[in-house]
């Protein structure tokens with residue numbers, strides 16, 4: 001795979017409505033689209049999904065951009081790889097910075113799939129040609145508002161509704177939702193907002209027949225999650241805690257969760273996602289694919305990984321229109337009655353639409369072969 005240059009398209013996309021979690025409210029999304037170009041002028045696209053601020057994880061978009069420009073971009077341009085699976089090894093000496101790595105790694109996968117003339121999902125070993133999707137709903141000012149949002153999304157056909165919870169907006173809110181919708185597939189995501197001191201409160205959620213509770217405790221609390229899982233009936237699903245194959249293995253062995261949410265960006269890319277997939281499958285841990293408020297490129301990467309057989313639960317891979325008035329790809333992602341069809345076009349399955357992207361572009365940065373790997377200590 002001969003790489004010529006890398007472009008970082010930095011976008012500012014206005015979200016249709018603000019999105020609130022236990023760590024804050026998001027109004028604009030600063031998206032980075034990674035474009036990697038080969039010697040024949042063919043382009044692969046990936047999305048760097050880092051948040052604007054280090055709230056979900058320690059990474060943030062500015063740190064990811066520096067990491068890509070200073071280390072991972074130059075390393076990739078100077079490499080001589082024959083398969084995208086080798087990118088993880090190439091980046092390994094440099095610790096973490098998962099979302100920076102993943103932005104590039106996913107772009108290499110898309111490029112490779114296009115070079116082969118195959119859809120990305122088939123290159124990944126995916127089998128499904130359609131996938132079921134759910135939707136993630138942010139915190140709202142009142143129960144009435146969230147109930148109306150749920151009604152709308154259930155009517156649109158989404159296969160699973162996820163609501164955000166935080167201390168003070170949990171048991172009573174879920175009770176109010178269950179009074180109106182006793183049977184919908186419902187789950188709650190706490191984004192690390194609780195500790196084991198809240199165990200009695202978290203036990204109270206058992207009466208609502210939730211599909212799972214996502215990341216109730218801190219991201220490094222793998223042991224505490226095992227204690228919690230033993231004390232509650234609701235399946236624990238880990239999100240923030242699973243940032244590598246090794247962590248997934250530890251969580252499974254300790255019994256910290258019954259379900260895992262795989263985010264391609266959080267674990268450093270598609271190759272690591274496949275490793276976690278295979279491990280979870282062996283251990284009968286069901287998976288689903290989480291989201292990071294992606295624009296179209298990241299959305300399509302997520303949908304591709306979801307075609308692997310152990311992604312048995314609906315993902316946070318809703319339509320482009322969930323967050324965007326206009327996405328940057330053509331055609332956009334459309335879930336019909338909660339189902340997305342995979343495209344058989346080479347690569348991620350849709351074109352980055354430069355006309356649309358221009359409207360939200362802040363600037364494009366370029367990394368070339370002349371950009372040396374800039375290191376202070378290196379031999």
Ligand SMILES: O=C(O)CCC(=O)c1ccccc1C(=O)O
Pocket residue numbers: 056136189191239290291292293294316317318
């Ligand atoms: O629709 C999506 O992209 C997922 C929305 C979501 O829940 C989320 C969005 C940003 C950061 C973390 C999370 C999460 O899953 O915890």
Ligand SMILES: [Mg+2]
Pocket residue numbers: 189191214215239240290
């Ligand atoms: Mg989550």
